[in-house]
Amino acid sequence: MTIQRAYLFKRFERFWHWSQAALVFTLLASGLRIHGVYGGLHFLTALRLHLYAAWAVSALWVFAIFWHFTTGEWKQYIPTLEKIGAVARHYAWGMFLGERHPHHPTPAHKQNALQRLAYLWLKLMINPLLWGSGILLLLATYNWLPAARWAAPGQGIALAAWAHTAGAYLMLVFVIVHVYLATTGVTPLAHIEAMITGWEASEE
Amino acid sequence: MVAGLHIGLMALAAPSALAETPPGARTDLLQSWNGVLPQSRGRWTPVDHGAFKQLAGPFKTPEEVTQACLGCHTQAARQIKNTIHWTWSKRDPATGRMVGKKNVFNTFCANITSNEQFCTMCHVGYGDTDPNKFVPFQARADDHVDCLVCHEQTGDYHKIPFLGGNPAPRHMMVRPGCAEFYGTDKAYVDPPDLGKFARSVNVPGRQNCGGCHFYGGGGDGVKHGDLDTSLIAPSHALDVHMDAKGLNFTCETCHVTSDHALTGGHYHLDAKPENTPYQRGNPHGGNPVACRSCHGDAPHKGHDVSPTLNMHTANLACQTCHIPEFARGKVPTKMTWDYASAGKFAANGTPLSIDDKRGDNIYWGVKGDFTWGRNVVPAYRWFNGTERWMNMGDRLAPGSDGVVEVNSIEGGPTDGKSRIWPFKIMKNNQPYDPVNDTLAVFHSFGLDDNAFAMTGDWQKAITAGMKAAGLPYSGRYGFIHTRMYWPITHMVAPARDALRCGQCHTDNGRLASVPGLYLPGRGSDHLPWLEHLGRLAVLLSLIGVLGHAGIRILLWLRRRGGKR
Numbered sequence A: 001m002t003i004q005r006a007y008l009f010k011r012f013e014r015f016w017h018w019s020q021a022a023l024v025f026t027l028l029a030s031g032l033r034i035h036g037v038y039g040g041l042h043f044l045t046a047l048r049l050h051l052y053a054a055w056a057v058s059a060l061w062v063f064a065i066f067w068h069f070t071t072g073e074w075k076q077y078i079p080t081l082e083k084i085g086a087v088a089r090h091y092a093w094g095m096f097l098g099e100r101h102p103h104h105p106t107p108a109h110k111q112n113a114l115q116r117l118a119y120l121w122l123k124l125m126i127n128p129l130l131w132g133s134g135i136l137l138l139l140a141t142y143n144w145l146p147a148a149r150w151a152a153p154g155q156g157i158a159l160a161a162w163a164h165t166a167g168a169y170l171m172l173v174f175v176i177v178h179v180y181l182a183t184t185g186v187t188p189l190a191h192i193e194a195m196i197t198g199w200e201a202s203e204e
Numbered sequence B: 001m002v003a004g005l006h007i008g009l010m011a012l013a014a015p016s017a018l019a020e021t022p023p024g025a026r027t028d029l030l031q032s033w034n035g036v037l038p039q040s041r042g043r044w045t046p047v048d049h050g051a052f053k054q055l056a057g058p059f060k061t062p063e064e065v066t067q068a069c070l071g072c073h074t075q076a077a078r079q080i081k082n083t084i085h086w087t088w089s090k091r092d093p094a095t096g097r098m099v100g101k102k103n104v105f106n107t108f109c110a111n112i113t114s115n116e117q118f119c120t121m122c123h124v125g126y127g128d129t130d131p132n133k134f135v136p137f138q139a140r141a142d143d144h145v146d147c148l149v150c151h152e153q154t155g156d157y158h159k160i161p162f163l164g165g166n167p168a169p170r171h172m173m174v175r176p177g178c179a180e181f182y183g184t185d186k187a188y189v190d191p192p193d194l195g196k197f198a199r200s201v202n203v204p205g206r207q208n209c210g211g212c213h214f215y216g217g218g219g220d221g222v223k224h225g226d227l228d229t230s231l232i233a234p235s236h237a238l239d240v241h242m243d244a245k246g247l248n249f250t251c252e253t254c255h256v257t258s259d260h261a262l263t264g265g266h267y268h269l270d271a272k273p274e275n276t277p278y279q280r281g282n283p284h285g286g287n288p289v290a291c292r293s294c295h296g297d298a299p300h301k302g303h304d305v306s307p308t309l310n311m312h313t314a315n316l317a318c319q320t321c322h323i324p325e326f327a328r329g330k331v332p333t334k335m336t337w338d339y340a341s342a343g344k345f346a347a348n349g350t351p352l353s354i355d356d357k358r359g360d361n362i363y364w365g366v367k368g369d370f371t372w373g374r375n376v377v378p379a380y381r382w383f384n385g386t387e388r389w390m391n392m393g394d395r396l397a398p399g400s401d402g403v404v405e406v407n408s409i410e411g412g413p414t415d416g417k418s419r420i421w422p423f424k425i426m427k428n429n430q431p432y433d434p435v436n437d438t439l440a441v442f443h444s445f446g447l448d449d450n451a452f453a454m455t456g457d458w459q460k461a462i463t464a465g466m467k468a469a470g471l472p473y474s475g476r477y478g479f480i481h482t483r484m485y486w487p488i489t490h491m492v493a494p495a496r497d498a499l500r501c502g503q504c505h506t507d508n509g510r511l512a513s514v515p516g517l518y519l520p521g522r523g524s525d526h527l528p529w530l531e532h533l534g535r536l537a538v539l540l541s542l543i544g545v546l547g548h549a550g551i552r553i554l555l556w557l558r559r560r561g562g563k564r
């Protein structure tokens, strides 16, 4: 058994990942406070954090989308069925027995089939849902569009807020599973190290 | 998008949340207001009435004083007689109903009719000093307009109960329970020097208006909750505008007056004023009493959360956040009143009177049981400014809770004209005619045998009252719960004392029962199934990863053990 190292994550990707992580944690924590899930923190403080973080994450997402398309990296997320059975079996069984991961990441194929699906779900469902409903909330509550009188108290705002809340729960579930799976590299810290240094270790 | 960018850009510039006005800022403010607003009475009028020989006196009757005033102010009486201050009656354009004291009920002493000689102690006119002889307003000559009550500045002018609005014409004994109105702590009053009042006149100050409006409902602070004698010289904390050491607004600074007609009034409000601001040099049809006429629709400025605060003006009256509590000036206000228990007399034959430990009067034989409030949290309701007032003789239309509203308020979240307003809600349990289904008009105050205050006899008092009102009375009476809404608008607190976000954005907060809003943080606005599903998903994913991790660790330990 040999350990093979590959340079997977370029500087922008690492910056993007960790700043997004920080912002998402901030958004989750402040959003759930706004929602009334816990108290303590002032509502106004939570709202401010949320709004600053929302603008920051919006800017970050714009850059990330631009980066993905100009570098062609978006192709990493094209769904595939390649080895999907083997990968699923690994997470459900093989990993417990200390088996090797069936997928060997390379710069051209960073993600295994399940990862591709999970991140696609994040990028095409969760993020747009939060982003879209968040922008609607801003438009509606701040009455930025004169036509946004549909946002008269109650109606439009409630729909947007419910969508936003649904997005937040989906994001929370994603974060929980994602953080855990980050510990499933060759060593518990291997994936995390990779996202810091760019170099991923995997078993040959 | 301007507002949102603003939030971002101001991030570094304004670190502290809603900080208090820095020391010194108030003097700047005062300077900038100078020349726009009358600062203090006297300085701004070029006339000293004390120098006029027409006012040298002596005056034998108050009518002689008015004649002297009218000698120069030729239009004044005609102007006054066209205002509700004189007529006590007007048509409400919104509902087409007649309003004004003469026509409506309240949930305090209930009705004017048959009690005029007492109640006109707060009328801007002079009547007949015979306690049993009420002269209708329209039958009074111009010299029966009372100029002094609004304009005299000595503070010693008092109109005496039961004299139809006149000051004491002779040496008189103070009636028990009424000392507050005679303005003395002695057992008697003497006729005052009318010339002294005449020579002191000037533009009205807070104590002029307050002489009547602070005492509505039968005593200091009783009626409004946001108007009482604490506003004669209020602190900044009590009212930022009337602050005696600061802006020192008089009532007319906001209730701008022309031709003796005042703006404002509570029979109908401008709940969501949209027209042009009322400013000098501005063409206006605006409403100067509205906060908006000076502060605009985006009153919060220069702070990163300003746009966030400003967006609330679409749905909230300024008063909702900026008058967090009323009756804040140590003077309590009456919250409930129960006429059903009235009529008890003490051993010496005077109406029984009971005070509680704080000195608040909780029972008086003339009126029944009371409860009082200090620093009262208002009730909040959607309100479009229209109040539907019951007139005398109207059929009772109790709500589903069995309570009759003497002024039901209109408005709601979707009419585009309403805002959420703070209210004092005053409750009574007052006499009605169950056969004719009307509220009773009754004779509470007078020096005759039918007056409830004298005998405690409801039958006589209601019979006399209904007769005076020209209404049928079946001869049977009962008591019915009534409710009255008082929009709260005075006692504007400093910014630091305004409501905090979390006082509404929470469960069981100030707006807990206000419908038609999505209020972030208010649980009742959430979709229950979504919350359950979301929490379940979070729980399952936690169980999932912990279970997975547990098996991984366990089997890894076994493998390691096996290898060894």
Ligand code: HEM
Binding pocket: A023, A024, A027, A028, A030, A031, A032, A034, A035, A036, A050, A054, A055, A057, A058, A130, A131, A133, A134, A135, A137, A138, A141, A161, A162, A164, A165, A167, A168, A171, B520, B521
């Ligand atoms: C990871 C991303 C995000 C999460 C987890 C999140 C979560 C939340 C949650 C739970 C709430 C409270 C919802 C409620 O109770 O009504 C909230 C409120 C809000 N969010 Fe987000 N959010 C995220 C991103 C964004 C973005 C990108 C924007 C704007 C572009 C945004 C704008 C807002 C606004 C304006 C509110 C205020 C609440 C309201 O007006 O109803 N959020 N967020």
